[in-house]
Amino acid sequence: MGKFKEALKDFQQLKRLCPNDPDASRKLKECEKAVQKIKFEEAISVQDSERRSVADTIDYKCIEVDAQYTGARIEGDAVTLDFVKHMMEDFKKQKCIHKRYAYQIVLQARELLKAMPSLVDVAVPDGHHFTICGDVHGQYYDLLNIFELNGLPSEENPYLFNGDFVDRGSFSVEVILTLFAFKCLYPNAMYLARGNHESRGMNKIYGFEGEVRSKLSDIFVELFAEVFCYLPLAHVINGKVFVVHGGLFSTDGVKLDEIRSIDRFCEPPEEGLMCEILWSDPQPQPGRGPSKRGVGLSFGGDVTKRFLEDNSLSLVVRSHEVKDEGYEIDHDGKLITVFSAPNYCDQMGNKGAYIRLTAPELKPDIKTFAAVPHPDVKPMAYANNFMRMFQ
Amino acid sequence: MSDPESSPLPSASASASTPPPPSATCRNCGGPTCRPSPPTPAPWSEVSPPPAYRPNTAAIILSPAINAPTNTAAIILSPVPQPLPVPVAAPPFHFQPPSKRIASLDHLRRFNDSPSARHFLGFVASLSHSVRSRKLSDPLPLHFSPVLTSLVSLLQTLSHWVDQIPPLPHQARYGNPAYRLWHERLSAQLPSLLNPVLSPPGLQAAEVELLPYLLDSFGNATRIDYGTGHETNFAAFLYCLARLDLIKEEDYPALVTRVFVTYLDLMRKLQNTYCLEPAGSHGVWGLDDYHFLPFIFGSAQLIDHKYMKPKSIHNPDILENFSHEYMYLGCVSFVKKAKKGVFAEHSPMLDDISGVAQWSKVNSGLLKMYKAEVLEKVPIMQHFLFGSLIKWE
Numbered sequence: 001m002g003k004f005k006e007a008l009k010d011f012q013q014l015k016r017l018c019p020n021d022p023d024a025s026r027k028l029k030e031c032e033k034a035v036q037k038i039k040f041e042e043a044i045s046v047q048d049s050e051r052r053s054v055a056d057t058i059d060y061k062c063i064e065v066d067a068q069y070t071g072a073r074i075e076g077d078a079v080t081l082d083f084v085k086h087m088m089e090d091f092k093k094q095k096c097i098h099k100r101y102a103y104q105i106v107l108q109a110r111e112l113l114k115a116m117p118s119l120v121d122v123a124v125p126d127g128h129h130f131t132i133c134g135d136v137h138g139q140y141y142d143l144l145n146i147f148e149l150n151g152l153p154s155e156e157n158p159y160l161f162n163g164d165f166v167d168r169g170s171f172s173v174e175v176i177l178t179l180f181a182f183k184c185l186y187p188n189a190m191y192l193a194r195g196n197h198e199s200r201g202m203n204k205i206y207g208f209e210g211e212v213r214s215k216l217s218d219i220f221v222e223l224f225a226e227v228f229c230y231l232p233l234a235h236v237i238n239g240k241v242f243v244v245h246g247g248l249f250s251t252d253g254v255k256l257d258e259i260r261s262i263d264r265f266c267e268p269p270e271e272g273l274m275c276e277i278l279w280s281d282p283q284p285q286p287g288r289g290p291s292k293r294g295v296g297l298s299f300g301g302d303v304t305k306r307f308l309e310d311n312s313l314s315l316v317v318r319s320h321e322v323k324d325e326g327y328e329i330d331h332d333g334k335l336i337t338v339f340s341a342p343n344y345c346d347q348m349g350n351k352g353a354y355i356r357l358t359a360p361e362l363k364p365d366i367k368t369f370a371a372v373p374h375p376d377v378k379p380m381a382y383a384n385n386f387m388r389m390f391q
Numbered sequence: 392m393s394d395p396e397s398s399p400l401p402s403a404s405a406s407a408s409t410p411p412p413p414s415a416t417c418r419n420c421g422g423p424t425c426r427p428s429p430p431t432p433a434p435w436s437e438v439s440p441p442p443a444y445r446p447n448t449a450a451i452i453l454s455p456a457i458n459a460p461t462n463t464a465a466i467i468l469s470p471v472p473q474p475l476p477v478p479v480a481a482p483p484f485h486f487q488p489p490s491k492r493i494a495s496l497d498h499l500r501r502f503n504d505s506p507s508a509r510h511f512l513g514f515v516a517s518l519s520h521s522v523r524s525r526k527l528s529d530p531l532p533l534h535f536s537p538v539l540t541s542l543v544s545l546l547q548t549l550s551h552w553v554d555q556i557p558p559l560p561h562q563a564r565y566g567n568p569a570y571r572l573w574h575e576r577l578s579a580q581l582p583s584l585l586n587p588v589l590s591p592p593g594l595q596a597a598e599v600e601l602l603p604y605l606l607d608s609f610g611n612a613t614r615i616d617y618g619t620g621h622e623t624n625f626a627a628f629l630y631c632l633a634r635l636d637l638i639k640e641e642d643y644p645a646l647v648t649r650v651f652v653t654y655l656d657l658m659r660k661l662q663n664t665y666c667l668e669p670a671g672s673h674g675v676w677g678l679d680d681y682h683f684l685p686f687i688f689g690s691a692q693l694i695d696h697k698y699m700k701p702k703s704i705h706n707p708d709i710l711e712n713f714s715h716e717y718m719y720l721g722c723v724s725f726v727k728k729a730k731k732g733v734f735a736e737h738s739p740m741l742d743d744i745s746g747v748a749q750w751s752k753v754n755s756g757l758l759k760m761y762k763a764e765v766l767e768k769v770p771i772m773q774h775f776l777f778g779s780l781i782k783w784e
């Protein structure tokens with residue numbers, strides 16, 4: 001829409017300069033027509049949150065589970081630790097859980113996530129710790145390894161997964177169901193932030209959609225797309241550590257309240273705060289520059305410093321970029337990138353990392369780890385290869 | 392929201408035969424952009440059955456491109472075809488009636504590894520490049536070559552014949568027999584129409600080699616059909632003219648915006664008037680029933696357009712107002728008029744492509760796809776003709 005407004009301005013200018021030029025008049029008219037049409041469509045369009053949700057059409061309790069099903073079962077309404085452990089074992093053996101339980105997990109996670117603000121304040125009591133993980137990208141076996149090394153999520157061992165849970169790696173369904181199951185089990189011990197890959201467009205191309213259609217069903221594609229829109233965008237630990245998937249902003253003076261009040265229930269827009277949260281990258285030089293990705297921006301250490309000062313924060317933690325050691329400390333120690341998918345796409349040979357913060361100091365304790373073997377299903381096995389031609 | 396994450400592969404003017412450099416990393420996410428080796432079927436262990444992609448009918452209707460029988464894995468790994476200058480043929484010439492040479496995959500591979508194929512594809516890429524960010528009505532350089540004028544005139548004559556040879560009463564959906572009458576006239580009169588094009592001294596003899604390409608550019612008279620193979624013959628004809636230096640690089644913008652557009656208009660007229668059957672169309676698994684090149688050239692035209700994005704094809708006002716300026720929009724408009732129903736259902740590939748962020752990505756993707764889906768397909772290339780200008784090597 002912004003581009004049309006630009007074009008309209010051009011044509012209006014042209015008309016002023018050449019009032020009698022019929023070609024200019026015609027083009028102005030055409031552009032005005034197009035702009036009007038878009039304005040009309042925007043006016044009559046229904047907000048994402050008001051649209052009929054596919055979730056409302058699903059009653060998982062009506063789904064029968066055959067007696068012959070030997071996988072993990074949920075008895076009753078609540079997800080239990082036993083179920084989650086059984087499910088994780090099933091996943092490890094490449095068995096899928098019954099759709100009924102998948103629905104239950106996803107629908108319950110949906111309720112929990114929907115109720116959260118766009119910026120979540122996390123309080124870690126003194127003496128307690130908190131673990132932040134970066135991109136997992138469907139690498140389920142490496143996720144299992146993180147839980148081996150650092151313990152399963154629990155009230156005493158809370159985690160924040162900072163986006164990009166799915167796509168590329170071919171075990172994305174297992175990853176997301178595990179994370180959502182822990183969210184249902186321990187809502188206050190499993191925090192999930194949205195990444196740029198928690199979106200329809202990306203999932204269509206980079207494999208999550210294909211994997212969901214294969215392992216679950218088409219309805220789940222819609223369901224996940226909806227639930228991803230409910231994922232919070234930012235987390236703040238003890239008012240000090242600011243965690244987002246991508247990075248910071250194209251303007252100075254952004255306050256935490258502004259982020260809190262973002263209406264996030266939509267596909268990531270092409271510009272604005274929400275877009276920048278999911279897409280931006282830090283740069284070594286000060287100031288700001290265009291993003292090498294073509295969306296969002298690059299921001300320097302001075303931007304980070306000012307943002308932290310403006311909001312009385314001490315550290316930015318973000319993900320979004322693969323790093324050799326699984327992490328990187330930039331901007332004079334004020335920004336840490338954490339990436340938890342080792343040997344990314346089975347090719348990069350990088351380590352994964354996670355950050356442990358212990359209250360009240362919140363000094364980042366970074367652990368790195370190597371990739372573990374996985375069954376022979378290559379990354380991007382479910383990707384839409386047609387669309388990849390156009391990337 | 393489309394994906395800017397992965398970068399195009401290094402686009403050196405690598406020949407078709409050299410494999411892409413291994414482990415190129417994406418400048419955006421640092422992720423790999425290609426596999427070190429061509430994808431081979433995974434040796435599945437007992438534990439993991441291969442990921443069976445369940446073809447579900449709803450999925451097929453809504454997103455058949457995922458199931459499309461195109462060799463997309465190979466295409467992704469291939470570099471984007473780059474513009475290449477056409478090597479000008481020098482006398483002495485040995486013009487000969489061209490003949491078909493490709494009958495098998497081996498032949499096809501041999502062709503695609505040859506300089507002929509490289510230069511032909513480079514020519515198509517050059518034509519595309521020459522109309523970047525160019526509206527059809529944008530002014531052309533003053534000198535409009537007489538060769539181009541003759542070509543436009545030739546095509547207009549052929550178009551005029553359609554008015555003179557109306558369709559005959561015919562029951563079937565496709566294939567009006569009046570087309571055969573039009574085609575007979577084509578065969579009879581094309582030599583004389585081609586004459587003014589080959590005016591420089593010594594080039595009349597080229598007629599024997601050029602004529603068959605041009606004759607086979609408008610469809611098949613027996614089957615009353617038309618497809619990308621015929622379109623490729625027209626491109627080959629233009630390529631031969633370029634090889635004879637009758638068309639120079641400075642003529643390319645006019646070649647596309649005047650000559651090719653006139654050809655396209657003629658073909659649409661033939662398709663509509665005589666109900667030409669789509670030859671070898673893949674239906675929903677293909678880009679378009681008849682054409683490929685106007686999508687390539689058309690996407691180039693829209694590169695860096697201030698407000699039109701690939702998704703703009705869904706805006707009827709844009710289609711209505713700008714189809715005459717931008718070939719891509721003209722093509723989409725034509726398809727929407729010709730086919731009933733939801734666009735996403737009858738043209739899912741075009742619909743998928745409308746989600747790409749930028750026209751430059753559409754253009755490079757289509758160039759890759761042209762190489763793989765036209766130039767590397769035996770059913771199309773078995774009809775390709777080889778003579779002294781496009782050599783069989």
